[in-house]
Amino acid sequence: MKGIRLNPDVAIVEKIREGLKAKGGYCPCRLERTEDNRCICREFREQMADPDFHGYCHCKLYYKE
Numbered sequence: 001m002k003g004i005r006l007n008p009d010v011a012i013v014e015k016i017r018e019g020l021k022a023k024g025g026y027c028p029c030r031l032e033r034t035e036d037n038r039c040i041c042r043e044f045r046e047q048m049a050d051p052d053f054h055g056y057c058h059c060k061l062y063y064k065e
Contacts (some may be wrong), residue, residue: 004048004065007056016061029059 007013019028026033027041036042044057048064056063 005065007060007063016059019059020037023059027059 007016016028020026020039022028023033025038027037027039030037030041039043040048040062041058044062046065047053047055054064
């Protein structure tokens, strides 16, 4: 079954979640605080909608199988 899961690397997940908390829910990998960069970011939402895409989001927090 295909779906979205967290990165299996616990250290990466912890680091990204700390960044999200510090930036108020905005992707810690992006400089601008726009709605497009609020987690889950627009880029990854669009990738999730693509049935042929599989891989990580920009910050490597989520993975689409």
